[in-house]
Amino acid sequence: MKRSTRLIAAIGFALAAAPVFAQPIKIAGLVELSGTGATSGTNFDNGAKLAAKEINAAGGILGRQIDYTSGDTQSNPAVSKALAQKAIDDGAYVVMGPVFSGSILVSMEETRRAGVPNFTGGEAASITQKGNPYIFRTSFTQAAAMPKVARYIKNGLKAQSVDIMWVNNDFGKGGRDMIVKALAAEGVKVGADISTDPGQVDFSSAVLKAKQSGGDALFVYTNEEESARALRELRKQGYAKPIIGETTLTGQKVIELAGEAANGAIAHVGLTADAPIDTVRKFDKAFQQAYGTRSDHNGIKGYTAMYFIKVMTERIGKVDGKAFAAAMHGAKMTVKDNPGVLMDVTFDQHGDLDRESFLTKVVNGKQVVVETLPPLGAK
Amino acid sequence: MNARVHLLALAAALAALAIVALYLKRSEVYLLTLWAVYVMATMGLNLTAGYAGQMSLGQAAFFGIGAYLAAILLKLGWPFLAVLPVAALVCFVVGLALGFPALRVQHHYLAFATLGFNVLVYLAMRNEEQITGGTFGISGIPRPTFLGIDLGGHVAYWYWTLGSLVVLGGILWWLLRSPWGRAFAALRDNPIRAESLGVNITAYTLLAFAIGAAFAGVGGVYYASLVEFIEPGPFHFSTSLMMLLAVIVGGSGKFYGPALGTAIVILLPEFLRGSSTPWLKFMQVWYLAVFGIAVVALMIWLPGGLLSIRERLDRKGGPQ
Amino acid sequence: MNELIQLIVSGTATGAIYALAALGFTLLWQASGTINFAQGDFVMLPAFTMLFCMIAGAPLWLAFLATCVAAMLVLGVGFKKVIVDPLIRHGVIPLVIATLGVSMALKTIVRAGYSAEAHQFPAIFPAGQFTIAGVNVSWADLGTLVLAAVIVIALQTFVTRTLTGRAMQAVAQNTDAARVLGIDAKRMVLYTFLINAILAVVTALLITPTYLAKFDMGDSIGLKAFFAAIIGGFNQTRGALLGGVLIGVLENLVGFYWSPAYKEGVALMLFLVVILWRPEGLLGKVEERKV
Numbered sequence: 001m002k003r004s005t006r007l008i009a010a011i012g013f014a015l016a017a018a019p020v021f022a023q024p025i026k027i028a029g030l031v032e033l034s035g036t037g038a039t040s041g042t043n044f045d046n047g048a049k050l051a052a053k054e055i056n057a058a059g060g061i062l063g064r065q066i067d068y069t070s071g072d073t074q075s076n077p078a079v080s081k082a083l084a085q086k087a088i089d090d091g092a093y094v095v096m097g098p099v100f101s102g103s104i105l106v107s108m109e110e111t112r113r114a115g116v117p118n119f120t121g122g123e124a125a126s127i128t129q130k131g132n133p134y135i136f137r138t139s140f141t142q143a144a145a146m147p148k149v150a151r152y153i154k155n156g157l158k159a160q161s162v163d164i165m166w167v168n169n170d171f172g173k174g175g176r177d178m179i180v181k182a183l184a185a186e187g188v189k190v191g192a193d194i195s196t197d198p199g200q201v202d203f204s205s206a207v208l209k210a211k212q213s214g215g216d217a218l219f220v221y222t223n224e225e226e227s228a229r230a231l232r233e234l235r236k237q238g239y240a241k242p243i244i245g246e247t248t249l250t251g252q253k254v255i256e257l258a259g260e261a262a263n264g265a266i267a268h269v270g271l272t273a274d275a276p277i278d279t280v281r282k283f284d285k286a287f288q289q290a291y292g293t294r295s296d297h298n299g300i301k302g303y304t305a306m307y308f309i310k311v312m313t314e315r316i317g318k319v320d321g322k323a324f325a326a327a328m329h330g331a332k333m334t335v336k337d338n339p340g341v342l343m344d345v346t347f348d349q350h351g352d353l354d355r356e357s358f359l360t361k362v363v364n365g366k367q368v369v370v371e372t373l374p375p376l377g378a379k
Numbered sequence: 380m381n382a383r384v385h386l387l388a389l390a391a392a393l394a395a396l397a398i399v400a401l402y403l404k405r406s407e408v409y410l411l412t413l414w415a416v417y418v419m420a421t422m423g424l425n426l427t428a429g430y431a432g433q434m435s436l437g438q439a440a441f442f443g444i445g446a447y448l449a450a451i452l453l454k455l456g457w458p459f460l461a462v463l464p465v466a467a468l469v470c471f472v473v474g475l476a477l478g479f480p481a482l483r484v485q486h487h488y489l490a491f492a493t494l495g496f497n498v499l500v501y502l503a504m505r506n507e508e509q510i511t512g513g514t515f516g517i518s519g520i521p522r523p524t525f526l527g528i529d530l531g532g533h534v535a536y537w538y539w540t541l542g543s544l545v546v547l548g549g550i551l552w553w554l555l556r557s558p559w560g561r562a563f564a565a566l567r568d569n570p571i572r573a574e575s576l577g578v579n580i581t582a583y584t585l586l587a588f589a590i591g592a593a594f595a596g597v598g599g600v601y602y603a604s605l606v607e608f609i610e611p612g613p614f615h616f617s618t619s620l621m622m623l624l625a626v627i628v629g630g631s632g633k634f635y636g637p638a639l640g641t642a643i644v645i646l647l648p649e650f651l652r653g654s655s656t657p658w659l660k661f662m663q664v665w666y667l668a669v670f671g672i673a674v675v676a677l678m679i680w681l682p683g684g685l686l687s688i689r690e691r692l693d694r695k696g697g698p699q
Numbered sequence: 700m701n702e703l704i705q706l707i708v709s710g711t712a713t714g715a716i717y718a719l720a721a722l723g724f725t726l727l728w729q730a731s732g733t734i735n736f737a738q739g740d741f742v743m744l745p746a747f748t749m750l751f752c753m754i755a756g757a758p759l760w761l762a763f764l765a766t767c768v769a770a771m772l773v774l775g776v777g778f779k780k781v782i783v784d785p786l787i788r789h790g791v792i793p794l795v796i797a798t799l800g801v802s803m804a805l806k807t808i809v810r811a812g813y814s815a816e817a818h819q820f821p822a823i824f825p826a827g828q829f830t831i832a833g834v835n836v837s838w839a840d841l842g843t844l845v846l847a848a849v850i851v852i853a854l855q856t857f858v859t860r861t862l863t864g865r866a867m868q869a870v871a872q873n874t875d876a877a878r879v880l881g882i883d884a885k886r887m888v889l890y891t892f893l894i895n896a897i898l899a900v901v902t903a904l905l906i907t908p909t910y911l912a913k914f915d916m917g918d919s920i921g922l923k924a925f926f927a928a929i930i931g932g933f934n935q936t937r938g939a940l941l942g943g944v945l946i947g948v949l950e951n952l953v954g955f956y957w958s959p960a961y962k963e964g965v966a967l968m969l970f971l972v973v974i975l976w977r978p979e980g981l982l983g984k985v986e987e988r989k990v
Contacts, residue, residue, distance in 0.1 A: 034815050038816060039816050039817075042815070075612075082410060082649070083406075085405050085406035088406075089404040105516075105608070109608075169514045170514045173515070201910040201911075202950070204709045204713065204954075205952075208702065208709075208951075209954075212702055225913070228911065229910075232909065233909070236826055236839055237837060238828050238835070253816070256819060257819050259819055261826070434795065488974055488978055490795075491974055495926075495970050495971045495974075498963065499964055499967050499968070499971075506961065617918075620799055623796070624796065624799060665808075665811050666807070667806070667807035668803070668804045670800075671799075671802070672800065672804050674800030675800045678789070678800070682793045
């Protein structure tokens with residue numbers, strides 16, 4: 001090759017490549033920064049921001065920087081839908097969030113129509129049952145988590161009957177339906193079935209109902225603040241039986257709000273900053289350094305989702321939403337690919353994920369992992 | 380402003396709204412449509428709050444009733460144009476049933492009764508799962524076709540909504556010009572004189588309230604079809620408050636007051652949210668604080684709302 | 700039977716807190732014709748002020764006293780001078796709208812300036828409970844009841860036994876007549892606003908340990924106070940007490956015997972029934988419309 005041609009080729013390459021390298025990859029966050037989902041959304045957003053910062057500092061994705069911007073859904077589905085449209089108008093490569101199941105069920109119709117991959121923090125089973133090829137989870141579904149809880153209630157606590165206190169929103173109702181099913185499969189009787197309001201402040205009659213019912217244990221499935229209020233009321237009324245939850249009950253925010261009343265609560269969690277795993281410890285430290293508080297499970301969801309994007313995009317070798325979505329189904333990502341995914345994880349054809357999970361207990365105001373449970377797929 | 384200038388200005392504004400949609404992004408057209416839908420409801424509220432001088436704190440409940448009726452009936456395959464009168468009629472009748480006892484007793488009790496009604500309706504939406512889908516809501520609400528034209532696209536639906544808004548505005552205009560409406564204006568200007576002339580204040584107020592409710596019901600139908608998904612959240616009593624504030628800020632009793640007020644309440648915050656200019660970013664977070672303080676200031680210096688500024692200036696200029 | 704008594708006791712305790720907030724509501728109405736839609740946020744703001752004082756290192760009692768002073772200045776004098784005085788001559792509706800604006804502004808300021816999350820607030824009464832004749836009563840409920848009762852009795856004594864108190868009553872009943880008698884009506888109205896501010900701080904102290912300090916915590920308590928005041932009778936101080944306790948107890952009974960899902964709803968049903976059947980409230984007097 002002649003020198004001049006080589007030169008022209010080099011210039012041509014530089015010209016062609018320059019805009020690509022210079023242009024950041026747009027990733028849009030639709031998160032609950034206000035309204036009832038503020039705690040979850042803020043954590044999710046912070047996790048995603050932290051991961052984006054780390055990835056950018058380490059050279060970005062395929063040499064391109066991540067441009068992550070987040071919008072506030074106000075925990076409102078109609079606003080989520082508008083924000084999803086805006087993200088697509090702005091040319092987002094991947095959409096992150098929302099966390100609330102009610103919101104994602106609406107906004108994911110927009111990302112689906114546009115063929116943009118969408119990670120969600122939602123845990124309602126129905127999200128991935130609609131045949132949407134662009135939706136991916138960042139945590140367990142209720143359908144996967146509740147059987148683990150029911151098994152523990154039967155074998156770990158040896159409970160014959162259990163009372164259920166749940167919050168009447170899409171999250172709580174979905175979880176309640178799943179746990180009832182899972183308990184029936186284990187042969188555990190359901191005693192009082194107590195519904196509470198989102199944002200409910202006074203739990204006195206709900207707790208009294210649980211006390212009078214006389215089940216061997218109480219399963220509490222509400223959002224963070226309500227969990228804290230319920231725990232406080234349970235303590236106030238001197239409830240002495242085991243209190244079990246799923247994910248939220250032993251979360252950081254709940255412990256902080258419930259104070260001493262949180263001690264003794266047990267919960268199955270898919271993700272926790274207290275997991276006895278090196279990658280998680282490192283994440284925990286970085287998160288605390290960045291935000292001054294510890295991350296809850298939603299922070300880990302946002303953080304790992306950003307790394308899922310990095311790992312998968314580099315695996316397919318291009319920034320292409322449709323190819324990304326196709327490759328995600330059935331994908332396995334390990335800590336060896338990138339420590340940022342924190343734990344080995346597999347995705348199935350619906351967009352559901354599977355990995356290890358933990359049984360935790362609150363001891364002296366701290367969440368402690370008592371047991372590590374294997375992934376469902378690895379029986 | 381004389382009638383011809385008025386009509387020309389209105390036509391120009393409508394043409395601008397129609398044309399601009401062709402150049403806007405999908406999400407921006409969605410927001411415009413959302414604005415039009417809310418204006419339908421606030422226009423009705425203006426009848427109650429502005430012309431009849433009654434505070435209604437339950438407009439979102441009627442809006443929600445319309446939306447749920449639409450969701451259920453449209454999914455059953457009813458045509459859109461058949462759903463509209465049903466929603467309007469149901470809200471009208473419910474409005475009469477609620478307003479009659481409340482207005483019978485005392486002046487400001489309509490505000491209390493509507494507030495309670497809104498909270499109850501909201502609870503029913505959330506808890507009566509068989510009918511309303513509970514907190515999961517109702518999804519997959521279809522958009523209409525009109526004369527064989529599919530209105531599913533965002534621009535097409537915007538034209539459909541804008542056209543409907545104009546028709547509704549026309550109906551309201553006609554109502555206010557009718558003998559009934561004139562009696563009404565007399566009532567607003569001087570209730571004691573109107574009463575002595577044989578105008579039945581309670582009957583007129585009640586009718587205004589029920590018609591206002593019907594407008595909200597119609598707005599709800601458009602809302603359900605626009606978002607294609609409904610759940611109880613948007614029909615919370617706080618939406619009623621925002622609607623009332625929109626009417627008051629725009630100018631209660633002014634025909635275009637709701638359109639202006641709704642733009643300030645619905646469009647402005649969305650515009651701020653999309654901006655990246657530093658001071659506008661600051662406003663995103665503080666918007667409602669500034670808005671709240673602005674409402675207080677407005678009540679102190681311009682209780683008639685923004686559109687009353689001209690009269691206010693005239694009055695200042697003239698002898699007091 | 701025991702559970703019924705238990706429900707009534709704890710319902711009365713919750714209701715007593717509603718009653719305190721409702722009391723301020725009716726006092727303002729009687730003295731100045733103000734319907735304050737920001738009443739709930741008047742409870743939220745002191746909760747955060749106390750929280751700030753405690754973060755700064757003050758013990759709870761000092762935080763409470765400091766907040767009382769601040770509340771009297773801002774929610775008492777400030778509210779009256781800046782918002783009520785210039786607006787009251789426009790009539791009830793502009794004032795109501797303005798308080799809605801205040802409510803919105805206060806919530807947003809706390810949310811944007813501090814945080815949208817809930818914050819823990821120390822309980823002033825010990826946890827746990829004791830048993831009396833087979834009925835479990837929690838210390839917190841008992842403490843709340845005693846404190847609320849002390850405040851109500853103190854207020855009642857002040858109003859009926861002192862010269863200032865009687866003058867306030869006179870102004871509330873008939874401002875013009877009171878003025879003729881040489882009472883400084885303006886000053887009396889100001890006192891009412893100060894009392895309302897202190898009641899808000901006490902309500903915050905009692906309710907925040909359960910509600911948690913959050914920017915929108917006032918929505919619920921404000922609405923309850925509003926309902927309680929109307930149910931009992933907007934123009935009667937005793938009415939607010941009855942309304943508050945009635946709501947608290949009924950909520951508990953419905954939540955237990957029927958469904959917690961409609962707990963909020965039944966207070967509203969009661970409210971709707973009352974305004975239809977006895978619009979002046981259970982204990983209220985029929986009021987001549989002021990033109």
